[in-house]
Amino acid sequence: MSREIAVVGTGMHPWGKWGKNFVGYGLHAAREALAEAGLEWTDVQYVAGADTIRNGYPGFIAGATFAQALGWSGARVSSSYAACASGAQAIANARAQILAGLADVALVVGADAAPKGFFAPVGGDRPDDPDWLRFRLLGATNPLYFALAARRRMALYGSTSEDFALVKVKNAKHGAANPNARYRKETSVAEVLDSPIVASPLHLMEICATSDGGAALILTSMEFARARGLNPVRIAGLSTVTPTFPKTVIDLPDFATDAAMTVAEPARPFRADLAHTAYEEAGVAPADISVAEVYDLSTALELDWMEDIGLCAPGEAESLLRAGETAIGGRIPVNPSGGLASFGEAVPAQAIAQICELTRQLTGRAESRQVPSTPTTAIAVNQGLFGHGSATILTT
């Protein structure tokens, strides 16, 4: 039995700081995705919302919030919260409904209106909340964790600050060609290294900003797409596996890893396992991948992800980057959208936006940022908090 489903519509609200309610961004993205699919809102049988923590209950139950904004239609609904992996969880929910034969047409939608500056824990005195405690006891902001990963990479592989800055230069160039990106200005290594250090070794321009934005997809069964005469991009594999004990790589908001004292660490760390599972499900190998969207929360993390998804061996990401192989026009373009470097974080929309970008790349509709020779196989990966993450394989 084929486990594929079809992506027949993509939509986005441009990222930025617009100062509006998150619902509006999602509504805009949903309508654009429906129009691209040539479907009406009333054709949608299932709404999968990716939740935000903004605006209280309407954000916590974003599926219903978007359904109400579009006009109550009796569609079935779900809401997913998994921090940065929320959008991927919503896609996974929609895919399962379609593969189970419970729906032919699903809308996946996520949007956010993030405040300026560091992400902070939910308000109030919350001494039993590990996310609250990491700020109180350690002062460990998200960028501090990104910096720990970056420094570790420097020590293991000899990565330099110039290497990290070069990731930003590449992604800024890609983003400059993307009308949905927030930052649309090219930059230089010198400019990146001249920006203030937030958490050494990382500079302000190497850490993704917080943004407003929205993204949506229309997903259908392959049968439905064929009946409409469409030749859609397919989701061929989608992994949301949790880590395997003991998890030995420290991620925010953890105070410590699991101890590997009694059980040896697994052969594949968490991020690599996310990708590996998706590859297996899709029957695709890393060598088949011709374009990737990875979670560049910081410049250095993009290099880690390249290795985790098997684009190169550990320690070799810098040489691919320096040779221009990860730029549009290179052998394996990474983040042709401009990545989080150009978009910033609109948390629940991010994983959905990755699939929007890859769908447009695989159908040759990415305009001036189009990867040459229209690619046929792509991967998107992300990581949320507390062991959430996803890898999605798209094929033509």
Add this chain to the structure above:
Amino acid sequence: MAQKVAVEGWFSVEPAALVGTRCTACGTPYFPRNEMACRNPGCAGAKDGSELEPYTFSTRGKVWSYADARYKPPPPYVSPEPFRPYVVAAVELETEKIVVLGQVVPGVSVDDLAVGQEVELTVGTLYTDGDDDYLVWMWRPAE
């Protein structure tokens, strides 16, 4: 001015040590303390918390990575005014094969640290609320 701990039950002051729990069935140690159930899925223990006993961690390890904070974090971090940058290290304890984060003692900058360097646990003042000093575990270069 009295000294108080910034969090109860996570560390001892004299001697300075992290205090967590350990599974009596499989031996896995946990920090921060885990009192719910052993999380090793292959462990045959009771998994109702009765298998977990207090455990004091070893106090020396090697720096896995480190970073500093140059901008004031949002609350609930309690910052002196003006803000003072601080360093956080991720340290791997050889005995337990666990990586634990902690602030590095004041006066040590990122230029004084290296991955693989030996460090040891101590206790220092995290913040002062005007009446009391609040203590937390910290790393310092090993002597």
